[in-house]
Amino acid sequence: MSRSLAGIIPQRVADADVIVVGAGLAGLVATAELADAGRRVILLEQEPEPWLGGQAFWSFGGLFFINSPEQRRLGVRDSHELATRDWMATAGFDRQEDHWPRKWAEAYLAFAAGEKRSWLHTQGVRFFPVVGWAERRSDRPDGPGNSVPRFHVTWGTGPGVVAPFERRVRDAVARGRIVLKFRQRVDALTTHGGTVDGVRGAVLEASSVERGRPSSRIAIGDFELHAQAVIVTSGGIGGNHDLVRAAWPARLGTPPHQMLTGVPAHVDGRMLAVTETAGGSVINRDRMWHYVEGIQNWNPIWPGHGIRILPGPSSMWFDALGSRLPAPLFPGFDTLGTLAHLRATGYDYSWFVLTQRVIKREFALSGSEQNPDLTNKDIGLLLQRVISKSGPAPVEAFKDHGADFVVANNLGDLVRGMNALTDQPLLDAAKLEHEIAARDQAIFSTATEDAQIQAIRTARGYLGDRLIRVAQPHRLLDPAAGPLIAVRLHILTRKTLGGLQTDLSGRVLGSDGSPLPGVYAAGEVAGFGGGGMHGYRSLEGTFLGGCLFSGRTAGRAAAAILA
Numbered sequence: 001m002s003r004s005l006a007g008i009i010p011q012r013v014a015d016a017d018v019i020v021v022g023a024g025l026a027g028l029v030a031t032a033e034l035a036d037a038g039r040r041v042i043l044l045e046q047e048p049e050p051w052l053g054g055q056a057f058w059s060f061g062g063l064f065f066i067n068s069p070e071q072r073r074l075g076v077r078d079s080h081e082l083a084t085r086d087w088m089a090t091a092g093f094d095r096q097e098d099h100w101p102r103k104w105a106e107a108y109l110a111f112a113a114g115e116k117r118s119w120l121h122t123q124g125v126r127f128f129p130v131v132g133w134a135e136r137r138s139d140r141p142d143g144p145g146n147s148v149p150r151f152h153v154t155w156g157t158g159p160g161v162v163a164p165f166e167r168r169v170r171d172a173v174a175r176g177r178i179v180l181k182f183r184q185r186v187d188a189l190t191t192h193g194g195t196v197d198g199v200r201g202a203v204l205e206a207s208s209v210e211r212g213r214p215s216s217r218i219a220i221g222d223f224e225l226h227a228q229a230v231i232v233t234s235g236g237i238g239g240n241h242d243l244v245r246a247a248w249p250a251r252l253g254t255p256p257h258q259m260l261t262g263v264p265a266h267v268d269g270r271m272l273a274v275t276e277t278a279g280g281s282v283i284n285r286d287r288m289w290h291y292v293e294g295i296q297n298w299n300p301i302w303p304g305h306g307i308r309i310l311p312g313p314s315s316m317w318f319d320a321l322g323s324r325l326p327a328p329l330f331p332g333f334d335t336l337g338t339l340a341h342l343r344a345t346g347y348d349y350s351w352f353v354l355t356q357r358v359i360k361r362e363f364a365l366s367g368s369e370q371n372p373d374l375t376n377k378d379i380g381l382l383l384q385r386v387i388s389k390s391g392p393a394p395v396e397a398f399k400d401h402g403a404d405f406v407v408a409n410n411l412g413d414l415v416r417g418m419n420a421l422t423d424q425p426l427l428d429a430a431k432l433e434h435e436i437a438a439r440d441q442a443i444f445s446t447a448t449e450d451a452q453i454q455a456i457r458t459a460r461g462y463l464g465d466r467l468i469r470v471a472q473p474h475r476l477l478d479p480a481a482g483p484l485i486a487v488r489l490h491i492l493t494r495k496t497l498g499g500l501q502t503d504l505s506g507r508v509l510g511s512d513g514s515p516l517p518g519v520y521a522a523g524e525v526a527g528f529g530g531g532g533m534h535g536y537r538s539l540e541g542t543f544l545g546g547c548l549f550s551g552r553t554a555g556r557a558a559a560a561i562l563a
Ligand SMILES: Cc1cc2nc3c(=O)[nH]c(=O)nc-3n(C[C@H](O)[C@H](O)[C@H](O)COP(=O)(O)OP(=O)(O)OC[C@H]3O[C@@H](n4cnc5c(N)ncnc54)[C@H](O)[C@@H]3O)c2cc1C
Pocket: 021, 022, 023, 024, 025, 026, 027, 044, 045, 046, 047, 053, 054, 055, 056, 057, 058, 059, 060, 061, 062, 063, 184, 185, 186, 187, 233, 234, 235, 236, 262, 263, 264, 266, 267, 270, 271, 366, 367, 368, 495, 522, 523, 524, 525, 540, 541, 542, 543, 544, 545, 547
């Protein structure tokens, strides 16, 4: 018999020191840390083995660093203090239960300003030299967003982030420290004398479906395993529209009737309820991060598969009735501010209107499979982005095959095409022309009051944007910049900002605020730490980073307490 964590109550015979539930990034990091500390781990995953890495495999691999060498080389002046100001203004912590989330935010900021980059670098992770400026801050001094570029795309995108941790885990499997078990779905946490001491669940039938597609949920058996601690790293709720709608906050209006899904079906949120049943507390359920620039994937992998455009600032943004979105709701600025505005229009979609010149420079599609040059570390293909007249091949493929794209040589045809995509022809060509012509007239004026044009100029003041990310200012109605392009944009579910409440060691807390013995959580299921370290809004690139930090923290803490 081994001793329980509390050291008082005899425990059932342990199958391992620690059981980790979910082999996404957070689970891999926690497992690797535990194995390196000499612990025996069982890592359970409901999906087949080739899916190791969870959402991170599909991700763009964007990571938030503060004052990195890449930023400094581009002349960006960043600091821990500036990033803290940006984070706190963006998070807007205002609840009593924000105690641990705020502490996690502070700890994460110190990590991102400190050892995060060198820790990854020593494990072989490298970064694209041009730092992106995702979730830009407008010139409102107290507003949300990044006041400087901080989005570092990993060389190799999401798979490049997963690789070193998968390698460490597989090495430890070879050393006999870790046992990987796939197609094992955890349905309950077991408890003994008030301490979580294991898991119970179903063995799912084997599946050979392509990664990311829904796999069978037919159970062919069951299992029960015991350990001194369980770490839950099961991801968020974005693949479960029922849970998203149930938690949708009134401040974002009513939930959309139609949403695209930005995550695979395994992001089902089930483990939240499972951990709650065992006594864990879930907080900030109503905080979530959905995008407003979703497009239907013409070549879908999972059901309702949407891709997020990471846009540059030049596209004009119109609501379903053809009214231009007000400042500062420009492409790539305030995601949730724009979402709240669009929900008030009563329609589930909006429009970008742009030119070929803009799409070539300014459309980045989030996702490893949408960026074969960066994912496959293919420098020849990467150079094509810069020298080719067309956009990157995946963007051009959307232009040719995407259900939301309209391409035309004149505005009349464009608006006819846009109206043909919707149930009712809501757009008036004359109204749109008036708006676009007014913007075009102001584009070269030094005295313009058009805030979006000013934002484009500010962006081009940053070398990285001027080099590859923000198109040279031009008239949208100039045929030489054409053809004209319209893109219908949908709301796309993605990240869960609330979750299991944890202390700074990653221990799951109960409703009375004290640790629930034997159980830890990390990654998206824990709101990336504390039950919501982002608060209401996020600064981008902080989700993968949140998995790295919280997975590492929980793994190290569990390893230490077992010592
Ligand atoms: C297309 C895309 C692009 C993205 N781009 C970025 C980016 O550039 N930067 C950034 O910071 N973030 C990005 N993200 C977000 C980021 O990838 C995720 O937030 C993060 O990877 C979540 O990791 P996780 O380990 O917490 O959960 P997941 O990756 O969801 O892994 C959880 C695992 O647990 C398993 N599981 C769940 N329940 C059970 C159960 N009951 N029993 C057994 N196993 C279970 C699941 O099958 C899954 O494998 C992106 C996400 C997507 C989808």
